[in-house]
Amino acid sequence: MSKTSIQKWSSTPFSQAEKIGQLFMPAAFINDSEVEIQKLEKLIKEHAIGGLCFFHSRASAATNYEGKKEVIYNKRSFDTLKRLIDRYQNIAKYPLLIAIDAEWGLAMRIENTPQYPYAITLGAIQDNNDLIYEVGRNIARDCKAAGIHWNLAPVTDINNNPENPVIGYRSFGENKDSVLQKALAYIKGSQSESVLTSIKHFPGHGDTSVDSHLGLPLIDKSKQELLENELYPFQKLIDEGVDSVMVGHLSVPALANGKRISSSISKDIIKGLLREEMGFDGIVISDALNMHAVSKNYPKKGELEWLAFDAGNDVLCFAEHPKEGIETILKNATHHQIEKSFERIWELKKKVFAVQEMGSNSELENNNELNTKLAKQSLTLFKGTRTEISKFKEEGFLGVEISRSTDNLFFNAIQKSKPFDSRTFSEVSRMDSSKTIETEENILLALFPPQIKPVNKFGFTEKELQIVNELITTKNTVLYLFGNPYVLKHMNYENASAVVIVYQDLELFQNVAAQHFLDKIQAKGKLPISVKK
Structure with missing residues (x-):
């Protein structure tokens, strides 16, 4: 959509129903069937839909994914995405x-x-x-x-x-x-490429034990506590001038006059707190x-x-009933709203x-160089010292990996310089672990958690955790963790000689972890969360 086109549409008279349609952003699925694609095209044309939010497939959408529906992967999803965006743009009455x-x-x-690495990394x-900043910029380019x-x-x-x-x-x-400064750097990187961002999930989804995809989390804190912590980065970023704020589905009675209502449908939280008290007009x-x-x-x-x-x-976003939603809003809303x-x-x-028309790349970024820098800067020596690891390496050791499907490139990289079993x-x-390694004193343990989320102990079986804890407790163990550091709360990590978090x-x-073990680089990162057993 060109700059000339958007200026032309600016002078086009919209009906009230079309103006409401512009506020709807239904889901679009990259790997949809032709029938579903045509349904969405019909919706866009008939109701002047304003935007689309793309997801991989219906099965991979979070509310379905938790139901274990089969996700069929398509190696050419990116090409499909580009074609679909062009197709939907071409049939839309408005951009x-x-x-x-x-x-x-x-x-x-x-x-x-x-x-690119997860935010915790x-x-x-x-x-x-x-x-x-570079991460935000590169993602924006993609x-x-x-x-x-x-x-x-x-x-x-x-x-x-x-x-x-x-x-x-x-x-x-x-x-x-730290959250504030890193979020701001990410946003500024994206802004440098004129790609919009959205800070989320207002008023703060961090202190919950319920997934809002599946249920309504309750945050039972005072307003003062929330202002001092959860709301702090949101307020500072609003003051910096952000494009948008995404409101989460959270029950926060202290911010909603005592009501246990989702923040996403709370006038007290959006119109009262976010708009009036915090001064957000975006x-x-x-x-x-x-x-x-x-x-x-x-x-x-x-x-x-x-x-x-x-x-x-x-x-x-992801409104499931745009037609009925437009009709209901048209019936109930004021002209001013x-x-x-x-x-x-x-x-x-x-x-x-206007700005994106001035120039746009058509190729995806090569992320290798930046990811290598990020890996080196984030690598965290959580327990132990570099000297202890060096001594451990020179004395000799047995490598043990706890992994499901991930290739242990870490061991492979070390073995090129220092062979080990x-x-x-x-x-x-397959046999009693104490007999298998009873003659070994030093154990290099490479831990690859099966999943990134904490449900069901990150996917580890009780047997796997038992062996990990037995090794840490009975052997001189150096542990390299390739995953979510919260995994450590299920382990006797304090008994390990050294713990290195690779994330x-x-x-x-x-490869960076292997360089660290071989004394070629230092660990410069610091764990951004607390691990409590």
């Missing part, structure tokens, strides 16, 4: 604003696209937010290559609950100032309205869309289409 969740890159939704980097205008990131939640089932690794950590976008925290409570089509709009959301939200979204569109978990578990199992991160 579509295209959004996606790309917190750690397009790889969050699309196969064979550049992946970036949170470990000390005094080098220029690298976070978004532009696809035809995406709006990256619904970064997560600005302060993760202070180790049992958080949905934020955790997506947060920069538990320190409010775009407010709802978290996905299909999420069970709210959707299961409002089965009547159009009701939830109206409640979200009436509460103060300008953009209704409709005009104000429409003006916000149209001004945003004019800004985006190793055992897999299956080899150790990711990507090839470059494993």
